[in-house]
Amino acid sequence: MMEIWGVVNVTPDSFSDGGEFFSHDAAIARGRELREQGATVLDVGGESTRPGAHPVGAEEELRRVLPVIEALASDGAVVSVDTYRADVAERAIAAGARIVNDVSGGLEDPRIFDVVAAGDAEIAIGHWRGPSADMYAMAQYSRVGDEVAVELLRRVEAARAAGVRDEQIILDPGVGFAKTPEQSWAALRQLDAISALGFRVLIGVSRKRMLAAALGDDASTGRRDLATAVASVLTARFGAYGVRVHDVVGTVDALAVLDAWDGAPDAASTKAPTADGSGMIELTGLRVFGHHGVLDFERENGQEFVVDLHISLPMAQAAETDDVTDTVHYGEVADRVAAIVAGEPVNLIETLAHRIGGAVLADERIEFVSVTVHKPQAPIEQRFDDVSVTVMRMQGAPRAVRR
Numbered sequence: 559m560m561e562i563w564g565v566v567n568v569t570p571d572s573f574s575d576g577g578e579f580f581s582h583d584a585a586i587a588r589g590r591e592l593r594e595q596g597a598t599v600l601d602v603g604g605e606s607t608r609p610g611a612h613p614v615g616a617e618e619e620l621r622r623v624l625p626v627i628e629a630l631a632s633d634g635a636v637v638s639v640d641t642y643r644a645d646v647a648e649r650a651i652a653a654g655a656r657i658v659n660d661v662s663g664g665l666e667d668p669r670i671f672d673v674v675a676a677g678d679a680e681i682a683i684g685h686w687r688g689p690s691a692d693m694y695a696m697a698q699y700s701r702v703g704d705e706v707a708v709e710l711l712r713r714v715e716a717a718r719a720a721g722v723r724d725e726q727i728i729l730d731p732g733v734g735f736a737k738t739p740e741q742s743w744a745a746l747r748q749l750d751a752i753s754a755l756g757f758r759v760l761i762g763v764s765r766k767r768m769l770a771a772a773l774g775d776d777a778s779t780g781r782r783d784l785a786t787a788v789a790s791v792l793t794a795r796f797g798a799y800g801v802r803v804h805d806v807v808g809t810v811d812a813l814a815v816l817d818a819w820d821g822a823p824d825a826a827s828t829k830a831p832t833a834d835g836s837g838m839i840e841l842t843g844l845r846v847f848g849h850h851g852v853l854d855f856e857r858e859n860g861q862e863f864v865v866d867l868h869i870s871l872p873m874a875q876a877a878e879t880d881d882v883t884d885t886v887h888y889g890e891v892a893d894r895v896a897a898i899v900a901g902e903p904v905n906l907i908e909t910l911a912h913r914i915g916g917a918v919l920a921d922e923r924i925e926f927v928s929v930t931v932h933k934p935q936a937p938i939e940q941r942f943d944d945v946s947v948t949v950m951r952m953q954g955a956p957r958a959v960r961r
Contacts (some may be wrong), residue, residue, distance in 0.1 A: 560793070561800030562809055563638065564589070565764065566630075566846075568622040569606045582625045589630045596810040599657065601802060602626050603640030606736075606882030607661050615690075616645050627653045638682070643668035657728075661712040661735060671720035682720060682760050683713050686733030690836040694734040700901040703748020705899055706731050709950050711755060711868065711940070712930060728758045728799060739768035743924035749796055754926035754952055756870045758799035758839045763805055765892035837873040841888050846899035850910055853937060863899050863907070863915065864932035865890065871924045886921055889906045894918070899931075907931045913948040926952045 568585045589600045604622030605614050623639060623646070631637045631654025638657035639650035644667045647658045651673065661684040662673050674681045685706045687696035695931035699705050704808045710729050715725060720893040731752055746761070753759055763769065779838050783805035790809040791803045794816055803809045844867070849860040869886060876885035904910050913929040918927045932946040 559598075560600045560790075560798065560813065561760075562596060562790075562799055562806055563601045563760070563802040563812075564595070565635050565802060566592065566600055567606075567628065568602065568604045568626055574828075578623050582629075585626045585628045589626065589635065590633065592806045593630075593633070595806040597806045598802070599629050599636045599638050601638040601657075601659055602630070603659075604646075604653075608642075609796050614879065616643050619643065619646050620649055624649060624653050626825070627655050631655065642666040642670065644673045647679075648673045649679070649744070651679050654675045656680060657682065659730075660684060661709065661730075661732065663732075664716055665713070668716065668720075671717045671722050674717070674726065675721035678726075680716065680726045680728060682728040682730050683710060683717065684730040685710055685735065687736035687839070693736045694738065697738050697741055699737075699744075700740055701748070702744040703731075703735065703743050703751040704950050705952060706745055707751040707755060708768045709753060714755070724757065724919045728744040728760050729755065730760045731763060732840060733761065733763050735768045736766060739771040742766070742768040743772075746792075750952065751797075751950060754870055754950075755868075755928075756926075759796075760800045760802060761789070761793045761798050761803035778845030781935060783808050790818050830887050837871070839869040839871070839886060839888055839891075840867065840868070841895075843891055844895060846896045848899045848901075848910075849903040850899075850905070850907065850933075851903075852905045853939070856937065857903055861933070863910070863934040864934065865895055865899065865929040866928075866932070867895070867914075867918065868928040869918060869924055872927040886924060891918060905948045907945075908949070912951075915951040916950050919953060922953065924953070926950070 566585055566589045589602070592600060602623050619641065619732065627637050627639060629648050638659045639647060639654045639655040640659045641647055641650065642660050642662040645672050655675050658670065658674055659682040660670055663683040665686055687693065714727060725812050731745050732736065733745060734936055736803050737745060749759065754901045764786045765779065765782040769782045773785060786803055786805060787808040788832040790803065791812050793815060801809060844865040845862055846865065847860055848859050848863050853856060858909040872884060874883060883961050894954045895914050898914055898917060899910065914931070915927050918924060928948060928950045930946050930948045934944050936945040938945070
């Protein structure tokens with residue numbers, strides 16, 4: 559069953575219901591109503607993240623959300639706190655929140671990952687490029703889905719470094735954040751790049767400007783809610799973990815129709831659900847000497863290259879049999895990659911990364927691979943830490959992103 563996150567805005571200026579539930583009593587009543595209507599998670603926020611919004615400060619945010627979280631959590635509800643501040647997240651978890659919904663993905667306040675790890679909470683990591691006040695200035699992409707996936711993977715790595723486990727992580731492509739309506743739709747069409755990372759995916763399109771752009775002139779709240787319900791069905795078809803919505807009833811009804819359309823299995827034919835056991839193998843910091851580059855002295859003298867791999871594949875069978883032949887042997891993968899880096903020179907690390915990705919995908923059990931090739935000794939006159947290129951490839955679908 560797809561999770562339905564009901565939005566509880568304790569704000570005077572949210573784009574869709576600003577001020578309607580600003581008092582504690584009204585927000586608590588709204589949360590209870592959404593839960594009765596079928597929301598499985600109540601997402602409580604005390605600061606608007608609409609385009610152009612300005613921050614309110616941690617103390618005011620805490621004043622707004624803590625009484626609401628405490629009341630709803632004491633009811634037994636699963637409560638998420640919508641915040642990018644570590645201090646707010648820490649207090650919210652202590653008050654009963656089980657999930658932190660950080661639209662900034664830890665970029666605004668990196669300590670939030672430490673808080674989540676220490677509190678054993680879950681975290682929704684949103685794709686984000688900067689504050690709401692100027693987010694559209696950063697809406698520059700060549701292929702949205704791939705770039706969002708690469709940037710989310712970096713945030714996952716930061717979360718892991720802080721001690722957050724993979725099972726605590728949810729990914730959100732950040733629809734509407736540093737994305738025009740057209741780019742937001744493209745991100746949804748290209749969700750396979752994000753889902754291939756192997757994490758739960760949460761989608762939040764409810765009442766957003768992209769829906770208004772699709773609907774035309776008369777984009778009332780009611781019409782946006784209907785469009786949101788349609789998007790929820792499409793999200794369910796995609797296989798997402800959950801949707802974040804304002805109008806819970808519309809989404810619950812739409813998903814019920816989808817279930818009826820698909821046909822619910824009868825009791826006699828029902829089997830216990832099984833997970834596909836997909837997981838991620840990570841091989842990072844593989845150092846190999848090679849002779850790649852455009853300049854003659856690079857070809858002649860060579861230099862060290864560093865390769866990072868993230869490989870997604872089914873792991874259920876290997877977990878059951880405990881047999882290395884039922885999974886990918888990462889030692890053999892390392893040898894194969896090293897042979898490519900040490901082998902025939904190429905001009906571009908884009909080409910090198912693409913070749914490595916193709917070699918890894920020769921094993922048809924692998925669903926997805928992200929290859930990052932670092933060139934830390936690149937011939938650049940300015941001071942720098944690193945130059946790298948990341949290529950993301952799925953079976954039959956090559957893609958490249960420079961960073």
